[in-house]
Amino acid sequence: MINVVELFAGVGGFRLGLEKSSKKYNITLANQWEPSTKSQPAFDCYKKNFNSTDDEAINEDIADIIGLIPEHDLLVGGFPCQDYSVARTLAGEMGIEGHKGVLFFEIMKVINRTKPKFILLENVDRLLKSPSTQRGRDFSVMLASLQKQGYGIEWRVINAAEYGFAQRRRRVFIFAYREDTNFYKEQQKHNFQDIIHQKGFFAKEFPVKDEHNEKHPDKEFELPSNLLDVSDNFSAKYNNSGVIVNGVVYTAETLPVETTPTTLGEILEQAREFQGQVDEKYYLKNDKKNKKGRTEYEEMEYQKGAKKEKRVSKTGHEYYYTEGSMAFPERLDMPSRTMLTSEGTKNRSSHVVKDLDTSRLRFLTPIECELLNGFDPDWTNSGMPERTRYFCMGNALVVDLIEKMGNQIVDLYTKETTIYQEKNNEVQQMSIL
Ligand SMILES: C[S@@+](CC[C@H](N)C(=O)[O-])C[C@H]1O[C@@H](n2cnc3c(N)ncnc32)[C@H](O)[C@@H]1O
Known part of the structure; x- marks a missing residue:
């Protein structure tokens, strides 16, 4: 079984995708809490569809339940794009902390405590660029944080419609794998191009063309080792695909091998x-x-139509508001x-x-x-x-994409356990000798 913890579970898109992919997935804990409302419709929906017990599905702020999260093999979650900058803690020279309420740092706390072998996260593709004043800072903080905890990382912006599904929904998926996994060791043997095109996490289920988009050249660089440095001074232009292995970031603008979409x-x-x-x-x-x-009818026709309207701002400033049809x-x-x-x-x-x-x-x-x-x-x-x-x-997300990623994780996980068992058998045989 692959034990999974699902954070920011919403109505359960990750779980549904994984369970459609294989019976090997065992969701041991899901967390979902909507901060802005008293009623918790997404959580209720999750619990009803998966028939979860109170121990399996927790309806509390993630910040309050970090200590309850059990060890697991795979951590999944789709979380908001917020300000990921960090600051030195007031208490200590060495301490660094993110802003309060920034959910990525709660995810990092879970990771630091439980060190899952594999992590699969989802976010809007804007994350790669934000904030506009320091392009790529937030994604860099994220990559550097995961790297610091001992993970190799691969990311890919995926538009579901390009791989056969019915919605032009573009999201970045981030797959992180612990450095002591067999998968990490394998990735170390390949060059970056091969990882992206053939050997990496996304390559098989989400094939890309041999050529890259020339408008966005491939890049290779290292992140500063100090997270505060990344947060204060670093900016980078990330392409839609990338990988970090051995402390080096490689990013390329790949072109999908498209499948006919559902209409x-x-x-x-x-x-x-x-x-x-x-x-x-x-x-x-x-x-x-x-x-x-x-x-x-007329209102919708107007809303969808092209506009060039003279408007007045709150401060009395006149301007033209324009939008296409x-x-x-x-x-x-x-x-x-x-x-x-x-x-x-x-x-x-x-x-x-x-x-x-x-x-x-x-x-x-x-x-x-x-x-x-x-x-x-x-x-x-x-x-x-x-x-x-x-x-x-x-x-939510396009469940079918998670199903495809789920297939890949089962493959990786099976290889991990097979290799572990083979090594274990060798050790046992040696001790008999
Ligand atoms: C982008 S949605 C994820 C949707 C999910 N993947 C799905 O398939 O429905 C993020 C979810 O995180 C939840 N959330 C926001 N703040 C939270 C917090 N502090 N603790 C736990 N969950 C939170 C929101 O209510 C929302 O359902």
Whole structure:
């Protein structure tokens, strides 16, 4: 069994993906806590779908339960992109600490305590660049922190639609492996290009072309050994793929070997099997008008349209607000755009589609949003308000990507245990001799 701890579990995208990949995954503990609300709909949904006991799924601030987290083989989690700068602690010359409430540092506390063999993290791709005033600082702090704890690291920005799935959702995945693993030792033998193209963690499930994007040259550099130095002075331009082994960072802008994507139209067809005729409440209304004198249909048409409007700022400054147009309705022969947490609030980025049966315009249903992320239909139908169902899907990930990564981790883990057993047998035979 591969014992897994899932942090920032949300409605369980990581767990679902891993469990779809193999029965070998055993999620020993999941943590999920929504700081901004008293009700905990994501946690309730998680518990209901996985039938978790109170010991297995904990609904508390991660900062309060670090000591409860048991040893495990694999740590997974999708966490927010925040300010990762560090400062010297007031107490000691040697001590360094991150800002309070920055969840990455809570993850690092878990790692320092439990030292899992493998770690798989997910974040928005903006993390590679932030903050804008010191490009790449946050990602550098993250890489340097993991490196300091004795991990090799590989990362890849993956757009789910490029590997066959139905959503153009681009996220960075970070895979870290302990330096005493067989996998780390193997990676040390390969050159960086080979790791990215053939031998590394992402290469098999997410193949890339031989050539790299020439606009972004490959780079090789070392991170400062002092974390404070990284935080205060270091900046770097990270490409969409990279690796750190033996203290050297190598980063390349890879091009995916694309698989034909699933289209939004195909998702609507799949959803039709479960939900039948779409309820009238999802259709754009043409009767009542809002304060601006627009019907819901007209409002969406306006929101999605190109704009060049004279506006006045709070300080009385006049300026032109401009934005381009968006597809209205969405194209059904393509994968969808990224689903945001605001999908359910009927704004410019909400998807509007032409219904397959009625040809009238409507918003996506929660089931369609679940299918766009690879969740089972009605996954979030666990008693939460409908708007929260959209929110949870905007927060979640494309489960199928985790399933693919899960296949790779099972392979790695099996090799680790086989080699460990072989070595153990050798030792036993030698002691008999
Ligand atoms: C990006 S979402 C992860 C979604 C998840 N991967 C899924 O499939 O649903 C991050 C989650 O972390 C939770 N969270 C935020 N602050 C937290 C904290 N201090 N302790 C525990 N969980 C927290 C949020 O409620 C949110 O559900």
